[in-house]
Amino acid sequence: xxxxxxxxxxxxxxxxxxxxxxxxxxxxxxxxxxxxxxxxxxxxxxxxxxxxxxxxxxxxxxxxxxxxxxxxxxxxxxxxxxxxxxxxxxxxxxxxxxxxxxxxxxxxxxxxxxxxxxxxxxxxxxxxxxxxxxxxxxxxxxxxxxxxxxxxxxxxxxxxxxxxxxxxxxxxxxxxxxxxxxxxxxxxxxxxxxxxxxxxxxxxxxxxxxxxxxxxxxxxxxxxxxxxxxxxxxxxxxxxxxxxxxxxxxxxxxxxxxxxxxxxxxxxxxxxxxxxxxxxxxxxxxxxxxxxxxxxxxxxxxxxxxxxxxxxxxxxxxxxxxxxxxxxxxxxxxxxxxxxxxxxxxxxxxxxxxxxxxxxxxxxxxxxxxxxxxxxx
Amino acid sequence: xxxxxxxxxxxxxxxxxxxxxxxxxxxxxxxxxxxxxxxxxxxxxxxxxxxxxxxxxxxxxxxxxxxxxxxxxxxx
Numbered sequence: 280x281x282x283x284x285x286x287x288x289x290x291x292x293x294x295x296x297x298x299x300x301x302x303x304x305x306x307x308x309x310x311x312x313x314x315x316x317x318x319x320x321x322x323x324x325x326x327x328x329x330x331x332x333x334x335x336x337x338x339x340x341x342x343x344x345x346x347x348x349x350x351x352x353x354x355x356x357x358x359x360x361x362x363x364x365x366x367x368x369x370x371x372x373x374x375x376x377x378x379x380x381x382x383x384x385x386x387x388x389x390x391x392x393x394x395x396x397x398x399x400x401x402x403x404x405x406x407x408x409x410x411x412x413x414x415x416x417x418x419x420x421x422x423x424x425x426x427x428x429x430x431x432x433x434x435x436x437x438x439x440x441x442x443x444x445x446x447x448x449x450x451x452x453x454x455x456x457x458x459x460x461x462x463x464x465x466x467x468x469x470x471x472x473x474x475x476x477x478x479x480x481x482x483x484x485x486x487x488x489x490x491x492x493x494x495x496x497x498x499x500x501x502x503x504x505x506x507x508x509x510x511x512x513x514x515x516x517x518x519x520x521x522x523x524x525x526x527x528x529x530x531x532x533x534x535x536x537x538x539x540x541x542x543x544x545x546x547x548x549x550x551x552x553x554x555x556x557x558x559x560x561x562x563x564x565x566x567x568x569x570x571x572x573x574x575x576x577x578x579x580x581x582x583x584x585x586x587x588x589x590x591x592x593x594x595x596x597x598x599x600x601x602x603x604x605x606x607x608x609x610x611x612x613x614x615x616x617x618x619x620x621x622x623x624x625x626x627x628x629x630x631x632x633x634x635x636x637x638x639x640x641x642x643x644x645x646x647x648x649x650x651x652x653x654x655x656x
Numbered sequence: 657x658x659x660x661x662x663x664x665x666x667x668x669x670x671x672x673x674x675x676x677x678x679x680x681x682x683x684x685x686x687x688x689x690x691x692x693x694x695x696x697x698x699x700x701x702x703x704x705x706x707x708x709x710x711x712x713x714x715x716x717x718x719x720x721x722x723x724x725x726x727x728x729x730x731x732x
Contacts, residue, residue, distance in 0.1 A: 434679040438670050470705050474672040476698065496709050498678065513709045527682075542683050570668035570676055606670065624667040 280311050280593060283380035284353075285360050285370065287317030287345045289652055290564030290578035291386030296654030297586035299350035302593060306352045311593060313352065314380075316372060318359035320345055323409075324648050326575060329440065332406035332415045333447050335614070336645075341409065348653055360387075363537045365557055382559050382589055385545060386582075387534060389436065389565035389573060393526040396432060398502030402509075403524035406444075407436070418521060419451060424460030425520030428509055430499045432527030433468050436565070436573045439620065441465070441525050442473055442482055443611045448523075449489045450613040463490075464517060466497035466509075478610070478620060481630045485612070499524070528573070530566060544568035549624070550601040552585050561585045571624075572606050579651065580605045586654075609641040617641045658687035666695045666723060673699050674706060677728065681712065684730045689715065694724040703728070 284295045295315050305311040322345045330336035349355050362371040369379045391407045393400040404415035427448065431441045445465055452458040465472065465486065472486065472493055473479040486493055498512040502522065510516040529535075530543020539545050539554075546555045547567040554560040563585055564578030571577050581602055588598035604624030610633075611617045617638035620628035631637075650656045663680050665673035673694035680690050692703065700717060703726050707714050715727035 433675060433682065434671060438675075468678055469672075469674045470702050474675050475670050496706055498710065542679075570665050570671065570673075572670045604667070620670075622669050627669050 280305075280381045281379060282311065282313045282382045282384070282589060283370065283378055284313065284315040284384045284386060285317075286384075286386030286388060286566070287315055287319065287322060287355075288386060288388045288564060288578070289575040290388075290566075290582045291315065291317070291384065292322065292345070292348055292652045293579055293582035293654050294384050294386065294561075294563060294586045294589075295353045296348070296350050296652075297583065298589055299352045300654060301586060301590035303352070305593060312354065314354040314356070314378060315349065316356050316358055316360055316370070316378065317345060318357070320357045322348055322652070324645070325407075326437070326648075327645060328406045328409070328412045329443060329447065329611070330645070331409070331412035332444075333419070333451055333614075334416050338409045338413060343649060348649070350654075359533070361533060363533075363539060365554075365560060368559070380559075382561070382592075384561045384563060384585060384589075385534075385539075385554070385566055386563045386578075387531040387566050389528045389530050389543065390532075391436075391526040391528045393432070393524065395527055396499050396501060398504045399432070399499065399524055399526065402502035402504035402507070403430070403522040403526075405524050405526050407526060407528075415523065419448075422461070422521055424457055426462045426464065426518065427521045427523060428464050428466065428517050428519035429523045429525075430466045430497070430509055431468055431525040432499055434527060434529075434573070435525045436528050437608075438474055438572050439478075439574075439608045439610050441467065442478065444523065444525070445486065445491055446489075446611060446613045449491065450615075454614070462492065464492040464494065464519075466494050466499070466511070466517070468496070468498045470495050475620060475622075475628060477628050477630050528565075534566065540568055542568075549604070551588075551598070552581055552602050561589070569604075571604055572608065574606060574608060575648075576608055577606045580607075609637070609644065611638065611641060658685065658689065660689040660691065662691050662693065664693045666693050668696075672696065673724075674702050677703060677726075678706070681728070681730055686730050686732060689727055689729045692724070692726045692728070694726065695722060696724070699724045699726065
């Protein structure tokens, strides 16, 4: 059986490693072969970008060589897929090679698209790339006081990030002793300060305690870069000195070009994690159109289900698990405390009070990620 | 030609039904209709609040067997 994993981010890498371990006997016997095709020879720990933006992590800590993360039995190529030919069970790559498969796992991820909002790319700081995070830190470092606006595009990666950046800004300027010179205003697309009701209920008094201003029902329409004004689709506006954006994102261009899903999001069965109408094609992580968070955590739990099911299909001819929508999100509540939100399709999160040990756990996880992505944790 | 699209946001807490609707409204063309399905009790009020504030058109809003069926037409 030929298993082809397209994409080497969190989801794809965990699937490949987990399968390589579960199917080690079959691989040694020559009955199974796992191939991964990726656009990059590097693997980035994306959650680390928030720390880079606040000078708490250096960019080189975010990367490992992708080949070093994979089980030796995974046949890895830096050669991105350009054409998906699902009716022929094959893909074509940038180099022109054709790869046949029996089972395909699509894990191409998503990309930020600040350019979809006029003025946002030019006028806002973001922390969704190495260069962006470093630039944002330098802007914060030179900031001596004034009005900071935080705005949130839709849809966006990691729905907890907008709240985390607020806590981090508060602690960063407190540590510099100029918090009272800085106005922080948070703008959020829906009618409360976070999409998860329990997070909104918990965060609101925290924002009040920190002196954070907020405006809800604010969807960014455009940024007047010259006059430093951000405007909403709801016809309100705010004049800022420094603009920080959680940019909108969408699925990868190759998914859209191949007609696999509107916006680059592939229609996916929410329990089986297969591409609708194709039982031998699995979709993982940001690539799905599932109504779950686009986070490494969701990708991780989905990847475990996918690899367990592909493995069981090889061994007993049938999948054994359904994805229940599980997501576990750390929530950094400043530079020395954290909490978490865990939920699935049926059960909302039950937030615990922030604590220092939870922050230390998150800091530890920033290192343990490399074990996790190897499929060991 | 305008289209009608179904957005199934039942049993989701994050990003949640209204975020799902906003996402699909951004992808839609003016004149398109989106029907949102939601099991979030708050959707019956939250969604019309946003639709009215941003200036889209509420077509219908009803709860059937525990599921909100909310139809919205993109107006701008």
